[in-house]
Amino acid sequence: MSKTYYLPQGNEVELFKAAAGMNLPVLIKGPTGCGKTRFVEAMGEELGRDVYTVVCHDDLSAADLVGRHLIDENGTYWQDGPLTKAVRHGGICYLDEIIEARKDTTVVLHSLADYRRVLPIDRTGEVITAHPDFMLVVSYNPGYQNVLKGMKPSTKQRFISLTFNYPKAEIETEVIVKESGVDQKIAQKLVAIAGEIRQLSDSDIQEAVSTRLLIYAGKLIAHGFDPYQACIHSIVESLSDEEDVLAVLEKLISLHFIKSIHV
Amino acid sequence: MSKTYYLPQGNEVELFKAAAGMNLPVLIKGPTGCGKTRFVEAMGEELGRDVYTVVCHDDLSAADLVGRHLIDENGTYWQDGPLTKAVRHGGICYLDEIIEARKDTTVVLHSLADYRRVLPIDRTGEVITAHPDFMLVVSYNPGYQNVLKGMKPSTKQRFISLTFNYPKAEIETEVIVKESGVDQKIAQKLVAIAGEIRQLSDSDIQEAVSTRLLIYAGKLIAHGFDPYQACIHSIVESLSDEEDVLAVLEKLISLHFIKSIHV
Amino acid sequence: MSKTYYLPQGNEVELFKAAAGMNLPVLIKGPTGCGKTRFVEAMGEELGRDVYTVVCHDDLSAADLVGRHLIDENGTYWQDGPLTKAVRHGGICYLDEIIEARKDTTVVLHSLADYRRVLPIDRTGEVITAHPDFMLVVSYNPGYQNVLKGMKPSTKQRFISLTFNYPKAEIETEVIVKESGVDQKIAQKLVAIAGEIRQLSDSDIQEAVSTRLLIYAGKLIAHGFDPYQACIHSIVESLSDEEDVLAVLEKLISLHFIKSIHV
Amino acid sequence: MSKTYYLPQGNEVELFKAAAGMNLPVLIKGPTGCGKTRFVEAMGEELGRDVYTVVCHDDLSAADLVGRHLIDENGTYWQDGPLTKAVRHGGICYLDEIIEARKDTTVVLHSLADYRRVLPIDRTGEVITAHPDFMLVVSYNPGYQNVLKGMKPSTKQRFISLTFNYPKAEIETEVIVKESGVDQKIAQKLVAIAGEIRQLSDSDIQEAVSTRLLIYAGKLIAHGFDPYQACIHSIVESLSDEEDVLAVLEKLISLHFIKSIHV
C-alpha cells in the first residue's frame, strides 16, 4: 500500500528493485520537477525502507552526512548524520543534486559504493558495515553540469544509471488531473503548452517547464482563477525575467487560453 | 482591521490569498521600494499570521534560517531560527532578496516548497511537518540578477509568481499624501518627477526612484524645507554619485520646483 | 554647550536636525578628512544623544554591529553590539565608510531604515522596536566607489543624503588657526597650497589633501619647524610615494615657503 | 588465506612485498576502477597488516590523518587519526587519490617517507617512530592531473612507483565471470565492448570504462535483464551526458547485443 502517488514511465521500477536486491547504488539523471524525488519516495515505500533525502549544495560538508560531535553536560557525544543512520539501520540515502556537493562529500561515498560497503567514520574511529537494507541513490540534472562542477569518473563509475525525462503526454495529463483537480480538457491544454515550451531552445529559457508548474496552473484554475492569468503566474513568470522571452511565452499561452488583462 | 496601510494595485491580494489557502509558496518580483515588504506585512495581518522577515545576503547560512545549538549552564540547547518558528507554529516566512542568499540557504527550502511540506533539521535529526498555516514567500529584484547570481530553476519552479512594479500615478500620489502629509498638488509634482526619472535609461542610474524616496521628499517639504532642496537631498543624491548624472537630475527637478541654492 | 568644535558650511545642521526629528536615516557623502566624523559628533552633542561610531571594513560582521553571545561561568550571555545599544537605549549609530562593509552588515540596517524601525536579532529571537531617539547615520567617500563595492540601491534608497566637501577658504583658514595655533597668514598660505593641490587631476594623487593634514602642518610650524619641511612631512609625503608626483608637490610647496634642505 | 579476490597482472605483488620488506613507501598510478584498492586490500591480507584507507579530497586536513583533540567531561583527550594508528601499531596507510589532497596533508608524510620514518605530532609534541610494520601507500590517476594539482617532486621522489592499467582481456573476462555470475561468452562480449570504448579518444569521454562497470552489466544480465539495456544502464549512461557521445556508445553496444527499446 503506497501513499505516494507515482506513475511508472518505463523500466525504472524494475531496475531500481534489481539494484536494491543486488546492493548496487543508483544514479538518477533528469531535469527539474520531473518526479525524481517522488519516484525515490515511492520506491522507499514499496521496498519498506525509510528514505533519508539530502539536497546537496556547495556548503554541505561530509559532517552533515556522516554526523558530528555535540556537547551536553556530560561532554561530547556523537550524533549520526542521515547517511550514517541509513548505513547503520538500513534505508535509502538519497542525495539530490549530487553535483552541487563538495568533493569531501562525494568521496565519503566511495567505500559505500563499491564491493566494500563500509563507512569509516574518521572522527570516532568507527568502521560501519552497511546494513543489508542500506541503499545509496544520487541524482543530478545533466542540463546544469559545467566545467567547474560534475561528478568525477571515479565516483560516477560506481553507479547503475537511470535517465528520467518529462512524462509522456497521456501520463502527464493523468498526473495533472489527479494532482490539481482540473478536468481532462484543461489538463490536455496545459500539457500542450508544456510541449511547445519544451521545444524552445536553451538560449531562450534556462530550463523547460516542469510537471510541477503545470499542476500549480491547474490548481489555480480549479480554485477559480482565469486560466490565462493562472498560466502567467504559474508558468510564464517562473521561467524567465527577460521581457522578450516573457512576451513569447505570453503569446504562446494566449493561443490556448483567452488573454485576460489584470495587474 | 489592518494596521499596515496598503493600497492594492491588481489581483495580487486574491492570488496571495489563493496561494495561502492551497499551501503554495509565492515568489514576488519587483524593484526596490515599490512596497513588497509592506504588501507581505499587510497580507500577514489580513490572514492573521505572523510574518518572519529575513533579508538575505551572501553570508546568511542555513543555520540562520533553521536554528542552531547554543550553550548555557546545562549544556547545549536548540534554538529555532525564523524559518523553523514559522514551520512549527504557523506563520509567513518572508525571505527578501532571495537571490543574494547562498545555495545552502535556498536548498533548505526545497522540501518545504513542494508536496512534502517538511523541514528536516540535520543537526537535531528532527523532521518537522509544516503547520497548516505555514506559508513561504520569497522576493527578488529582477533588475539585479546577473550571471553569477540567480535562483536555480529547481528552486524557482516551486513557486507561484507575482510581479510588482511602481504604482500607477493616482495610487502613488495618494500614498505620498497619506504618508508624508504634503498636499495633493505637491504629491502630483513629485510623481511627475518620478515618472520622468523612471524613463531614463539603465546606463544613467542603477535603479529608478522608489516611492519611498518620494515620501521622504514630501516629508521634508511638509517639515518646511524648500521643495527643490528637499528633492536634491531625498531623490537626486540617493540615485547617483556621478557629476553629469547629478546635473541631469538637478535640471529635471528644477523644471518642477524653483531652484534654490544652498550648501 | 557643545564640546566639539564645528563650523557649519551650509544647511547641513538644519537637515540633520529635521531628519532626526522625523526619524529618517541620513547618508553623508564626502572626501577624507573633511569633517564628517566631527560633524556627527557635534550633532550628537547638540541633540543630547550618544554617538556610537563604527568604521566599516571587509571583515566587519553583522555580529560586530548587533552583538554576540559570550561565555562566563554561568554559561552564555548576550552582549549588545554598538548598533543594538543605540537602538535599545537611544543614540546615533554612525557607520563610517559604509561601502567597505559586507552585505550582511548593511542588510541588517534595512528594517531599521524604513517605516518599521525594528531590529530583529536572529540569535536571540528578540525583535527590538527602536528607541524614539535612535538615529542611523552612514557615510562614504564617493571617490572610492568602484564596480565591486558600492551600496545597493535597496539600501541607498532608505536615506536622506547630505554631500560634504572641503570647506570654503575662509572657513578652512579659521579652522586651521583655531586647531593648530599658527597665525592667520600662515594658515592662508596652507589653504592656498591645498587649493592648488585639489586642482591636480586624479591620475596624479589618489585623493586630495584634507583639512586634517593642513592642521598637522600648522602644528609643526607652530612647534617651531621650518614651514617648508613641515609641509613636506605633513602634506607631500602623505599624498604620494611616486617620485615624479613628489617632485611636483615639493615644487608647489616651494612657491609658498622657502625651500630648506634637511634629512 | 586471502578473503579478497585478486588476480596479479605482472610483477606488482613482488615489488609491493619487496618495498614492504625494505620499508619503502609505494606509489600506485592507474585509472579509475582498475583494481588499485582491491590490490592494496589483498596485499594487506597477504602480509597480515591492517589497511587504513583514506580517500583524499580538497578538504582533507592534516588533522584528519594525524588526529585531533576531542573534549569529554575530563577535558581534552587526543584521538589518533588513521595515519597515526598505522604508524603507532603497524599497518598499511593507503591514501587514495593523493593528488586531490591539500599540501598540508602530503607534507605530513615527508618525515615518514624518507630515512627518518618518524611522525612528529605538533599538537601534542609527540614524535612517533614508525612501527616496523608501518607502510605508506598512495595512489593517483595520472589522467586527472592538471597544472593546478599534482604531487610536488619533493613528495613524489620519496616513493617506489607502480603503474596499473586495465587488465588484459583474458584476466578481465575471468574477473567478470567470477564477480558477476554471467557465463564466459557474455563476459567476453563485455570485454570486447570495453576494448572498443577504451580506444575512443579523450575528447569523447572523460575516462574509459572500468572493470567495475563491466561487472555491473554482468550482474544485471545475470539477474535476467536484457543485455542491451543492462549495458545502457551500467556502461553508457555512466560514461557521458552528451547526446552525441551517448549515440556513439549505444551504437557500439548494439553491435554486440541486440538493441531493445524501453524507458
Added chain:
Amino acid sequence: MSKTYYLPQGNEVELFKAAAGMNLPVLIKGPTGCGKTRFVEAMGEELGRDVYTVVCHDDLSAADLVGRHLIDENGTYWQDGPLTKAVRHGGICYLDEIIEARKDTTVVLHSLADYRRVLPIDRTGEVITAHPDFMLVVSYNPGYQNVLKGMKPSTKQRFISLTFNYPKAEIETEVIVKESGVDQKIAQKLVAIAGEIRQLSDSDIQEAVSTRLLIYAGKLIAHGFDPYQACIHSIVESLSDEEDVLAVLEKLISLHFIKSIHV
C-alpha cells in the same frame, strides 16, 4: 642612557620627538634593513616609553592588536593585545609593514589617529581614552606597494610622514665597523659594493642590499672567512636566485675582493 645603537641621518629625531610631544601619529617609509625598527627602538628608549612592535601580515586580525577573550576555570577573561596595552598604559605601538595588514586592522587605528585618541573595544564595550604617553607609529616599504595593497587615503592622511633611505657612505661605514668588527678599509669596500648594487635597476634584483647584509659579510670576514666567499654567502645569494643575476653580482664582488673558489 640608550642601549640601542642608532646614528641619526637627518632631522628624524627632532621630528619624532615633536610628533610624540604633540600626540601626532608617525608614518615611516623606507626600504628593508635600513634601520626603521632600530630607530623606533632607540626613540622608545630616549623617550622612556615601551615599544610594542607588531609585524603586519595578511592574517593579522584586529583581535591580534586589540585583544581577545580567553577561557580559564572561571570562564572567559579579557586579554589586552599589544595595541591596547600601549593605549592603556602608555608606550609606542609600532606596526611594521602596515600595508601588509588587512583592512580591519588599519581601521581600528582611525579613532586613535585623529583628534579623538580613543580605542573602542567592541567585544567588551569598553572605550579607552589613550594614555598621554601613547604614540602610534607605522612603517612600510614604498617599493613593495602595488595596486592590490596600499594604505587607504583615509588612513594615510592621519600621519606625519618620515622617509628613510640607506645611510650615507660615511655613516654606513661607521655602522659596519661598529657592528661587525671589521676594519675601516674592509667596511669601505663593502659600502662601495653596496653602492654599486643599489644602482642596478629594479628589473635585476627585487630590492637592493641592506646595511644588515653588509654587517653579516663583515662578521664572516672578521670571523676569518675569505672576503669573496663571505660576500657570496651574505650578499649575493640573498639578493637573487637567477643564474644570470648571480653572475653579475659575483663579477661585481670580484672587482673588490679576489675571487676564491669553494663549495
Added chain:
Amino acid sequence: MSKTYYLPQGNEVELFKAAAGMNLPVLIKGPTGCGKTRFVEAMGEELGRDVYTVVCHDDLSAADLVGRHLIDENGTYWQDGPLTKAVRHGGICYLDEIIEARKDTTVVLHSLADYRRVLPIDRTGEVITAHPDFMLVVSYNPGYQNVLKGMKPSTKQRFISLTFNYPKAEIETEVIVKESGVDQKIAQKLVAIAGEIRQLSDSDIQEAVSTRLLIYAGKLIAHGFDPYQACIHSIVESLSDEEDVLAVLEKLISLHFIKSIHV
C-alpha cells in the same frame, strides 16, 4: 660521534658552524633530495643541539610554530610549538620549504632573525629572549619559486645563504654504495644515468632525479630485482606521467641496463 651519515661537499660545514657561533640565521637553497635535511640533522648532532624540523605548507599557521592554548579540566593551558621550544630551551629550528609558508609564519621569524633575537607571543603576552643555543635555519628549492610565492626581501635579507646541489659523481657513488648495498659498479651506472637525466631541459621533467631515488634503485637491485625494472620503478615513473617523456627515460635507462619486460 655522529649517528647521521653525511659527506661534506664544500665549505658548508664551516659556514654553518660559524653562523651558529655568531648567532646568525642560515638559509639553505637546493633541489629535492640533495641532502638538505640530512645536513641539518648531522649539524645538530655535531653541535649537540636538538633539531626541530617543520615542513612548511600553505596551511601552516603561526600558531603551529609558536604554540597554542589547549583546554583541560583546569581551563586553558599554553603549549609551546616547535619554534618556541627551540627558542626557550636552545636547539635548531629548521623550517623546510619556507616559501610554501604563509606570510604570518615567516613574519613571526623577523624579530628572531635580526639583532633582537626575541620571540613575542601575542597570545600570552610573553616576550622570550632566545636561548644562546637557539639557531634558525630555513630552506627552499629555487626551482619551485614563482611570482605568487617567494620570500619577501625583508625576510630573506636576514639570513646567511648556502647553496646546495647534487653531489659530485664520486661522492654520490659512495653514498649510494653505503646506503643501498649495491656494488661500486652498479652505483657508478646509476650516477651516470642521473647525470644524463640532470642534463635534460626543464620542459621535459619538473625536477631532476634525486640521490634518494638512486638509492631506492640500488636497494631494489641489491634485493635481487632486475636492474632495468628497478630503475623503471624507482626513477622513471617518479619523474613523469607523460608517455613521451617516459619513453625517453626508458630508452636512457636501457643504454645502461639490459631492457627487460614485465608488468
